[in-house]
Amino acid sequence: MFFSVWSPFVTDDPKSIPDDEKIVLLKKGDNVKTGEFGNEGSGGQSYMKYNWKADTTYKFLLKGVPNGDNSTTYTAWFFMPETNNWQIIASFKRPKTNTYLKRFHSFLENFMPTQGYLTRKVNFNNQWVYDGEWKKVNGAKLTVDATYKANQRIDATGGTTSTGYFLKMGGFFNEIEQPGTAFKFDNKQTAPQIDFSKLQ
Incomplete structure (x- = not known):
């Protein structure tokens, strides 16, 4: 599963993002990999490999809160059925942003x-x-x-x-x-x- 936050600086090359517009990783969960992404906009990325099972319900929680300094923190959690607990995926700070969550989307995609x-x-x-x-x-x-x-x-x-x-x-x-x-x-x-x- 992926959790990504796009930089406010519009580019497909993460190396070209100015320091004051980079996505900042605040924390991540166990077994979660983090880094940057590009080619469809750029920003901070996190992902955790998980063995999905068909016909099983999985729960997610997403939070977006303005920090009061023209930045917003976005945090995602995944409910682990094996442990019956919410596990953090990652928390990112997005600069030049001052908003709560809006325009929610869910999607289905074929990566191959x-x-x-x-x-x-x-x-x-x-x-x-x-x-x-x-x-x-x-x-x-x-x-x-x-x-x-x-x-x-x-x-x-x-x-x-x-x-x-x-x-x-x-x-x-x-x-x-x-x-x-x-x-x-x-x-x-x-x-x-x-x-x-x-x-x-």
């Missing part, structure tokens, strides 16, 4: 073009936002990438299920949902129970 014949599907269930109190996510909009917009691959779709939202891509299926379609889902599940004071 040679596996485009395989269909991938992910369900997003029980999504919430916390701003002093938990608020359920009750709407989503389907967007697509440049590959879809160029009509190179349009086997990508999304929508609602009985428990939330889904995205599906690859495998040359012919189910089409118009990009830009908005979906509504009435989440009747209970809000997360997380003791924030115990998070690393």
